[in-house]
Amino acid sequence: MSTEIFEAYLKEFSLYRPKEYKIVVIECRFPFHKKNIAVPDNIHLLRIPPYSPELNPCEQVWQYIKNRFKNQRFKTKESLRQWLHEMVCEMKAETIKSITGNHHYLDALITTFEI
Structure with missing residues (x-):
């Protein structure tokens, strides 16, 4: 990019x-x-500060997926790709919000916008 x-x-x-x-x-x-x-x-x-994956929403979503992946076995790359595709497509907005919800963001927003 x-x-x-x-x-x-x-x-x-x-x-x-x-x-x-x-x-x-x-x-x-x-x-x-x-x-x-x-x-x-x-x-x-x-x-967000450098080297802070706990604040990066993408990293948090990947951690969620990796936690479900770690005990899986796939015979082919295609079966892995299919599993990952289904996992991502089945994630609901509420799940993503619960994974990425973080008090650090709220604190930053309150400070930024003087709420």
């Missing part, structure tokens, strides 16, 4: 619900994020 791709993503994402007050995007410290990037007015980037 590059700065240009990330900026394009943010622009398109900001158009998804343009009347929202603020959309919060949790951002890890990828090298391309270090540059000055154009951020739409209705998006706020919440930067």
Whole structure:
């Protein structure tokens, strides 16, 4: 990914619900994020500290999946791929929210927006 791709993503994402007050995007410290990037007015980037996978929602979801994977045996790569596909497709929004819910985000949001 590059700065240009990330900026394009943010622009398109900001158009998804343009009347929202603020959309919060949790951002890890990828090298391309270090540059000055154009951020739409209705998006706020919440930067997480480096080397903190416990704060990265993607890492938390992968940990959830890996915990269900570790005692599985697959005869082929295709059966593994199929299992992973089904696992991801069957995850409900409530499950993802419960995995990624984190008081650190709420504290940061309260501080950022002075709620």
